[in-house]
Amino acid sequence: MQYSHELEFKVRDYECDMQAVVNNGVYQNYLEHARHEFLQAHGINFADMTDAGINLVVIRAELDYKKSLVSNDRFVIRSRLRQVSKIRFEFQQDIFRLPDECLMLAARIIGTSVNENGRPYLPEALARLFDNG
Amino acid sequence: MQYSHELEFKVRDYECDMQAVVNNGVYQNYLEHARHEFLQAHGINFADMTDAGINLVVIRAELDYKKSLVSNDRFVIRSRLRQVSKIRFEFQQDIFRLPDECLMLAARIIGTSVNENGRPYLPEALARLFDNG
Amino acid sequence: MQYSHELEFKVRDYECDMQAVVNNGVYQNYLEHARHEFLQAHGINFADMTDAGINLVVIRAELDYKKSLVSNDRFVIRSRLRQVSKIRFEFQQDIFRLPDECLMLAARIIGTSVNENGRPYLPEALARLFDNG
Amino acid sequence: MQYSHELEFKVRDYECDMQAVVNNGVYQNYLEHARHEFLQAHGINFADMTDAGINLVVIRAELDYKKSLVSNDRFVIRSRLRQVSKIRFEFQQDIFRLPDECLMLAARIIGTSVNENGRPYLPEALARLFDNG
Numbered sequence: 397m398q399y400s401h402e403l404e405f406k407v408r409d410y411e412c413d414m415q416a417v418v419n420n421g422v423y424q425n426y427l428e429h430a431r432h433e434f435l436q437a438h439g440i441n442f443a444d445m446t447d448a449g450i451n452l453v454v455i456r457a458e459l460d461y462k463k464s465l466v467s468n469d470r471f472v473i474r475s476r477l478r479q480v481s482k483i484r485f486e487f488q489q490d491i492f493r494l495p496d497e498c499l500m501l502a503a504r505i506i507g508t509s510v511n512e513n514g515r516p517y518l519p520e521a522l523a524r525l526f527d528n529g
Numbered sequence: 530m531q532y533s534h535e536l537e538f539k540v541r542d543y544e545c546d547m548q549a550v551v552n553n554g555v556y557q558n559y560l561e562h563a564r565h566e567f568l569q570a571h572g573i574n575f576a577d578m579t580d581a582g583i584n585l586v587v588i589r590a591e592l593d594y595k596k597s598l599v600s601n602d603r604f605v606i607r608s609r610l611r612q613v614s615k616i617r618f619e620f621q622q623d624i625f626r627l628p629d630e631c632l633m634l635a636a637r638i639i640g641t642s643v644n645e646n647g648r649p650y651l652p653e654a655l656a657r658l659f660d661n662g
Numbered sequence: 663m664q665y666s667h668e669l670e671f672k673v674r675d676y677e678c679d680m681q682a683v684v685n686n687g688v689y690q691n692y693l694e695h696a697r698h699e700f701l702q703a704h705g706i707n708f709a710d711m712t713d714a715g716i717n718l719v720v721i722r723a724e725l726d727y728k729k730s731l732v733s734n735d736r737f738v739i740r741s742r743l744r745q746v747s748k749i750r751f752e753f754q755q756d757i758f759r760l761p762d763e764c765l766m767l768a769a770r771i772i773g774t775s776v777n778e779n780g781r782p783y784l785p786e787a788l789a790r791l792f793d794n795g
Numbered sequence: 796m797q798y799s800h801e802l803e804f805k806v807r808d809y810e811c812d813m814q815a816v817v818n819n820g821v822y823q824n825y826l827e828h829a830r831h832e833f834l835q836a837h838g839i840n841f842a843d844m845t846d847a848g849i850n851l852v853v854i855r856a857e858l859d860y861k862k863s864l865v866s867n868d869r870f871v872i873r874s875r876l877r878q879v880s881k882i883r884f885e886f887q888q889d890i891f892r893l894p895d896e897c898l899m900l901a902a903r904i905i906g907t908s909v910n911e912n913g914r915p916y917l918p919e920a921l922a923r924l925f926d927n928g
Contacts, residue, residue: 425809
């Protein structure tokens with residue numbers, strides 16, 4: 397698969413739970429950060445959009461947990477974005493441990509964009525991103 | 530649908546992000562807590578199992594975000610558990626806002642159980658739970 | 663000591679780290695939630711204030727960790743509020759495990775209130791609270 | 796002041812709350828990660844110590860919040876460690892925003908080390924670190 401963005405992380409110990417692995421919920425944090433950095437790299441700043449009353453929202457998340465990240469692991473999130481309907485987009489995001497490139501988690505995150513009134517609204521900058529994606 | 534467990538929560542402000550809604554990742558925390566309380570109510574203590582070298586692990590999560598919880602919202606998580614294969618189980622977990630009972634999130638969490646060597650292992654207490662489920 | 667508010671909690675397993683105790687950082691989350699509920703009980707809604715451009719901010723936190731909360735623990739946070747200068751206030755917040763009332767953490771949280779321009783501004787409702795406190 | 800370790804971070808949007816600033820509790824997460832990386836850089840692995848039954852624990856935290864980190868901020872945590880009693884050590888940790896080097900938070904974290912029975916126990920590797928510190 398062709399990814400269009402990648403971001404490296406290192407596990408932080410407070411992200412690990414009593415099983416001594418990264419807690420399930422933390423992966424969604426990682427994925428969100430990678431998506432926002434992806435957008436930022438394409439000139440879309442999440443905080444500015446929120447300020448402007450445009451909310452990018454997740455409507456469905458599918459996460460396949462393959463293996464557990466543990467303390468001290470380095471990993472990379474590789475992402476790609478595609479439009480799935482007039483106002484919906486999908487991020488495919490995979491997490492690979494470094495340096496062995498083992499697939500740890502595969503995710504599909506479906507999102508949309510709404511304006512201040514909660515109505516679907518696709519900002520120009522985001523639409524352009526799909527064309528390029 | 531018939532649920533076999535329910536747990537009430539109130540949104541905490543630190544769980545809300547700059548969009549002033551509960552952050553996407555936090556719902557997985559809520560769901561995990563509801564599952565552990567579900568197990569506890571049936572005599573299965575998550576920490577004790579972890580101590581005993583038995584790890585309950587999530588292998589797939591599907592979350593449909595319907596509406597956003599906000600500051601001060603009260604809500605309930607209703608859960609039900611069923612066995613989906615010899616060693617896999619599925620929690621269906623739905624989040625309803627209170628008091629209006631509006632469905633906020635619907636989730637399917639597939640899990641399994643592994644022993645200290647990472648091999649599938651279904652403890653007696655859990656197997657019994659499926660029979661009752 | 664005379665407390666003017668108390669709130670009961672139960673440890674959630676995702677709050678525990680690889681030492682199988684509640685992670686140090688989580689206590690600040692607990693304390694924040696207890697402060698916001700304290701304010702709410704006195705008619706001050708944190709989200710509404712934020713919307714109105716008034717930010718309650720913490721300027722100093724002192725936390726004495728006495729004992730560690732663990733999985734399944736129930737506990738109560740007891741709080742009291744006093745004014746320490748014209749525009750500063752201090753929450754004293756103590757965490758007691760239940761049912762044995764063992765002191766787990768003692769905290770002093772100093773805060774102030776600023777308006778949209780970042781200037782100190784003590785809203786009427788908060789000033790009234792000090793009088794009553 | 797002479798620091799003996801530094802670590803760079805970037806704010807992640809899920810760390811920001813409805814005030815659109817990094818939530819107070821998150822700073823303790825940042826500081827913990829910086830401490831563990833500090834120890835790691837000196838050959839002390841936190842997870843390995845925990846496995847070996849030696850728990851490094853925080854007994855007091857003092858945090859002075861100077862200014863708020865916001866979305867997209869880069870920052871550095873600079874740390875130094877000194878022994879304050881036979882079995883207690885103190886991390887001084889300061890957070891500076893980049894690139895303007897503005898001081899955002901100043902912290903003192905007092906810790907100790909206990910063995911499996913909860914008794915104070917200073918492992919050799921840690922004692923050596925104080926000598927070098």
